[in-house]
Amino acid sequence: MELTSKEKEKYQIIQDCIDGKLTKSQAAVMLGISPRQIKRLKAKVREEGQEGVVHGLKEKTSNHHISQDIKQEALQTIKKQYADFKPTFAAEKLAENHGIVVNRETTRLWMIEEKLWKPRKQKQGAYYSWRARKEYLGELEQFDGSYHYWFEQRYCGEDGKSIEVCLLASIDDATGQISKAEFSVHEGVIPVFAFWKGYVENARLGKPVSIYLDRFSTYKINHKSALDNSELKTQFQRAMKTLGITVIFANSPQAKGRIERLFQTLQDRLVKEMRLAGINTPEKGNIFLKEIFLPKFNQQFGVVPVKKGTVHKKLTNEEQKNLSHIFSIHETRRVNNDFTIQFKNCFYQLTEIQPTTVRPQEIVLVETWLDGSVHFLLKENELKIILLPEKPKKLRIRQPIILTTHTLNWKPPKDHPWRKGYK
Helix, strand or coil: CCCCHHHHHHHHHHHHHHCCCCCHHHHHHHHCCCHHHHHHHHHHHHHHHHHHHCCCCCCCCCCCCCCHHHHHHHHHHHHHHCCCCCHHHHHHHHHHHHCCCCCHHHHHHHHHHCCCCCCCCCCCCCCCCCCCCCCCECCCEEEEEEEECCCHHHCECCCCCECCEEEEEEEECCCCCEEEEEEECCCCHHHHHHHHHHHHHCCCCCECCEEEECCCCCCCCCCHHHCCCCCCCCHHHHHHHHHCCEEEECCCHHHHHHHHHHHHHHHHHHHHHHHHHCCCCHHHHHHHHHHHHHHHHHHHHCCCCCCCCECCECCCHHHHHCHHHHCCEEEEEECCCCCEEEECCEEEEECCECCCCECCCCEEEEEECCCCCEEEEECCEECCEEECCCCCCCCCCCCCCCEECCCCCCCCCCCCHHHCCCC
């Protein structure tokens, strides 16, 4: 059985635990399961090898699966007789009058799918309770951006006015240390991608288990029409899901108070430290942060975590290979009939030889990398393109033409089956 990338990562963590590189507690936090389950997985891996991490029900129907016939029967009954019933009451009547025994929460999900029931939002009170720190380094990173006049009047535009600069920073919940911080132009997708790409590439850090942040548009789609569709994700959510990093959204500034208080401290201390050091630009500020300020700050304000060690996960070979693809802006475009693709007021011509078959009107994935380069992909193959100097003239093609791995006037060799006669 071929393992997925997640199963390979899970196997590597269990193997490290068997080899003594990780404790059971560390492996449990990294995989989000209990230490007792880690013990069982270690035994299975020793006995079955890589297949020991594969779930027993993979490619099998769940033991608790309810057949589609029962589901359709229940929904038809609800629509006819209990359309205005609440899910709990509808489940009781299905069992009482029709002998269809279904859990009330399952009934609720079915009714929501059929738009027979609208879930109600729970009212949020003004009470905020204290939350204990996480136990391990890398278990939770609080991340945010802060716009401020970090360089005071020393960094100005052409009009002589001071420029607001955005500081992106992440703080570890367990240690209270600043994991990474850097100045950027804004808190958009590209700067945030560059921040986290540098974070996970750091051999000392790697991938955190989860990231806690606010509901800024870079991280979450907040439009009311998108709330009912859980499949809609931002570029940031898509990248983090690919890396297996859990994204947690705060419902209030108080919920992520650690990073909020950090910026209050930095707006006082960092501004004055850079003034004393004569730092006047974001480029010099980033060097100052990395080499001087952060080590000093972490030593002074960092705390000892509850448990030793880190639960940061190393990038897999596949993730390292595809890091530029992961941290890029993904969009889709359609191939025109003349095999050109229009993207951001530019026209790109597909060459005759392509790594995969390309047909007109086909949808391709367009990736804009952090370096600004544009890449076109189809079926995980990068297409060969030429940037055109101007908009091409329209051509009327009478019959379909395709692009493939060889030229269309290709002639088969003499020993090819096409040249042999039929017996």
